[in-house]
Amino acid sequence: MPKVKIPRKSTSIDMTAMCDVAFLLLTFFILTTKFRDQEVVQIDIPSSTAQIPIPDKDIMMFSVAPDGRVFFGLDDQNTRLGLLEKISERYQIQFTAKQQDAFRTLELWGMDLKSLPAFLDKDPSERASTIQPGLKIDTTGGETQVEDLILFSRQVNNNLRIAIKADKTTEYKAFAAIIDALQNRKVNRFNIVTSAKKARE
Numbered sequence: 001m002p003k004v005k006i007p008r009k010s011t012s013i014d015m016t017a018m019c020d021v022a023f024l025l026l027t028f029f030i031l032t033t034k035f036r037d038q039e040v041v042q043i044d045i046p047s048s049t050a051q052i053p054i055p056d057k058d059i060m061m062f063s064v065a066p067d068g069r070v071f072f073g074l075d076d077q078n079t080r081l082g083l084l085e086k087i088s089e090r091y092q093i094q095f096t097a098k099q100q101d102a103f104r105t106l107e108l109w110g111m112d113l114k115s116l117p118a119f120l121d122k123d124p125s126e127r128a129s130t131i132q133p134g135l136k137i138d139t140t141g142g143e144t145q146v147e148d149l150i151l152f153s154r155q156v157n158n159n160l161r162i163a164i165k166a167d168k169t170t171e172y173k174a175f176a177a178i179i180d181a182l183q184n185r186k187v188n189r190f191n192i193v194t195s196a197k198k199a200r201e
Contacts, residue, residue: 043167047195054191058159060150063108064166068174069134071110072149074160080104082156083149087113090148095120102127110134113145137177146181154185165193 063071074080084103091113099120110132137146166175
């Protein structure tokens with residue numbers, strides 16, 4: 001008896017659903033990705049065995065470069081604008097709307113407050129390539145701009161947690177100057193940013 005031949009049919013798969021899922025995933029990753037900001041200075045932080053992470057928001061960050069330059073940053077844009085208003089009142093500096101908008105997006109900076117308007121007038125690419133001199137900390141006992149930044153920032157946002165990020169080759173005197181400025185403003189609790197030390201095998 002002859003075999004019955006079943007005619008072959010080409011199989012077709014509907015790819016519409018897979019394309020929809022692919023584009024949904026792509027859209028999700030684009031919208032949720034936070035790009036790493038360009039750092040003002042490269043800092044190689046020391047390692048430690050501490051396991052306590054710093055919070056994700058309400059952070060006042062001091063960064064100390066290997067050469068001792070001190071940089072300051074706030075993570076919230078509204079807090080930055082509030083700080084700029086306090087700086088304007090205290091130092092009699094008038095900031096334009098364009099300068100305020102530029103400061104709102106400034107992650108980290110370090111310079112004399114009186115030279116801040118000229119820095120904010122620069123294009124973003126020019127600001128990124130500018131070598132900043134760092135904040136000046138007066139170690140003779142007088143009030144410093146750093147102390148004012150600490151005070152004004154906490155007046156704007158009382159929930160700020162303070163973190164210090166220093167290079168492992170930085171001399172201790174630059175680190176100690178920040179601690180002295182914090183203690184002059186009655187701040188005795190702060191975090192030191194380190195990387196996790198690898199466990200010995």
